[in-house]
Amino acid sequence: MQEVFVLDKRGNPLMPCHPARARKLLKQGRAVVARRAPFTIRLKDQVGGKVQPVRLKIDPGSKTTGLALVREGGDQAEVLHLAELHHRRGVHRRMEQRRNYRRRRRSANLRYRPPRFLNRATSRREGRLPPSLSSRVDHVETWVRRYRRLAPVSSVSVELARFDMQKMVNPEISGVEYQQGELAGYEVREYLLEKWGRRCAYCGVENVPLEIEHIVPKSRGGSNRVSNLTISCRGCNQEKGSRTAAEFGHPQVQAQARQSLKDAAAVNATRWAIYRVLAATGLPVEVGTGGRTKYNRTRLGLPKTHALDAVCVGASTPDGIIGLNGAAALTIRAVGRGSYQRTRVTRHGFARGYLMRQKSVEGFRTGDLVRAIVPTGKYAGVHEGGVAVRKSGYFAIRRGGKLAADGISARYCQLVQRADGYTYEKGEAASSHD
Numbered sequence: 307m308q309e310v311f312v313l314d315k316r317g318n319p320l321m322p323c324h325p326a327r328a329r330k331l332l333k334q335g336r337a338v339v340a341r342r343a344p345f346t347i348r349l350k351d352q353v354g355g356k357v358q359p360v361r362l363k364i365d366p367g368s369k370t371t372g373l374a375l376v377r378e379g380g381d382q383a384e385v386l387h388l389a390e391l392h393h394r395r396g397v398h399r400r401m402e403q404r405r406n407y408r409r410r411r412r413s414a415n416l417r418y419r420p421p422r423f424l425n426r427a428t429s430r431r432e433g434r435l436p437p438s439l440s441s442r443v444d445h446v447e448t449w450v451r452r453y454r455r456l457a458p459v460s461s462v463s464v465e466l467a468r469f470d471m472q473k474m475v476n477p478e479i480s481g482v483e484y485q486q487g488e489l490a491g492y493e494v495r496e497y498l499l500e501k502w503g504r505r506c507a508y509c510g511v512e513n514v515p516l517e518i519e520h521i522v523p524k525s526r527g528g529s530n531r532v533s534n535l536t537i538s539c540r541g542c543n544q545e546k547g548s549r550t551a552a553e554f555g556h557p558q559v560q561a562q563a564r565q566s567l568k569d570a571a572a573v574n575a576t577r578w579a580i581y582r583v584l585a586a587t588g589l590p591v592e593v594g595t596g597g598r599t600k601y602n603r604t605r606l607g608l609p610k611t612h613a614l615d616a617v618c619v620g621a622s623t624p625d626g627i628i629g630l631n632g633a634a635a636l637t638i639r640a641v642g643r644g645s646y647q648r649t650r651v652t653r654h655g656f657a658r659g660y661l662m663r664q665k666s667v668e669g670f671r672t673g674d675l676v677r678a679i680v681p682t683g684k685y686a687g688v689h690e691g692g693v694a695v696r697k698s699g700y701f702a703i704r705r706g707g708k709l710a711a712d713g714i715s716a717r718y719c720q721l722v723q724r725a726d727g728y729t730y731e732k733g734e735a736a737s738s739h740d
């Protein structure tokens with residue numbers, strides 16, 4: 307169940323509760339709504355309370371990061387909250403665009419503002435990530451901080467690497483193990499997918515089910531060592547039959563198999579940066595691998611979504627997961643807080659229009675969640691959504707990416723929640739087995 311976050315009178319987090327209980331508390335006047343998304347109430351008459359261990363689980367991804375809060379206890383874990391955090395897109399493209407505008411203004415000898423600081427040295431600082439990647443780390447950091455304010459988080463799990471080198475090299479993997487789906491087999495599979503670029507080693511086809519394939523077949527004395535394994539599509543696997551890769555016309559596969567994938571490729575820089583952020587919170591951090599996540603997901607019979615993958619991160623995942631019925635992951639989309647640039651430009655970099663200097667109009671800012679009660683006119687009725695402010699004091703209201711109402715006077719708007727750099731949508735309920 308997607309539970310409601312509960313704060314005590316002083317704003318300290320208590321255990322999340324069932325939505326029905328939250329409704330009752332609100333109706334009785336014992337609580338007030340503290341936040342719309344993620345939905346949070348604050349109790350008016352309670353300070354402190356009993357809390358149980360809550361684990362925040364994170365599956366970092368390049369476009370989407372899965373987040374899950376689970377209550378731990380015995381051999382079962384209860385899912386309290388699921389979310390999918392969509393990172394900002396096009397960071398690299400936008401920075402490249404800005405660079406090109408500036409370059410043009412320099413070379414065309416137009417008005418140009420030179421750099422204010424000699425800050426090139428910082429770009430070579432060790433451990434520095436490019437802006438497109440550091441933005442992902444920052445978003446994860448923001449949400450770890452926010453969830454800690456909403457729930458009594460006592461530990462964290464994160465998927466750090468795709469696979470565990472130790473589990474594969476040592477001990478020697480036998481064929482029985484990977485066929486029967488033991489954990490080591492999942493690690494091997496992730497390793498091979500990474501090494502062979504997630505495509506058939508023979509025909510190069512992508513986005514089809516791929517099988518583990520013996521380069522020298524077992525019938526010809528080939529071993530089960532990872533250096534004799536590759537990834538192929540079903541068609542190639544069958545066509546190859548009992549031939550070796552060289553006999554099948556692909557000697558390069560045999561050569562590539564002998565090279566080992568470096569450990570560095572298994573853990574990427576962004577994940578390490580996220581790990582460092584989590585370690586800095588002082589909470590105990592458990593690390594897992596992609597192979598482990600997939601193994602847990604298969605064991606628990608869960609469908610593949612970012613949020614459910616987060617539930618499956620780490621060795622601490624118990625055999626029983628409850629609370630998944632009707633649990634829809636909250637979609638959190640990073641949208642930023644508006645642009646610094648005040649000049650709108652055409653695609654050639656010429657000024658096309660100017661944005662106003664001040665950010666707030668009549669107490670509202672673009673991105674604030676508002677409720678507008680419009681008495682008359684084309685848009686008469688009640689509208690709730692994100693507001694886009696104009697200097698004239700007549701705003702547009704957007705909902706779900708569409709224009710809901712336009713030219714709405716600030717007089718009719720009530721603030722529901724301040725813009726916080728993210729938009730929120732309810733996701734579809736995850737189908738589950740419990």
Ligand SMILES: [Zn+2]
Nearest residue numbers: 506509539542
């Ligand atoms: Zn193929």
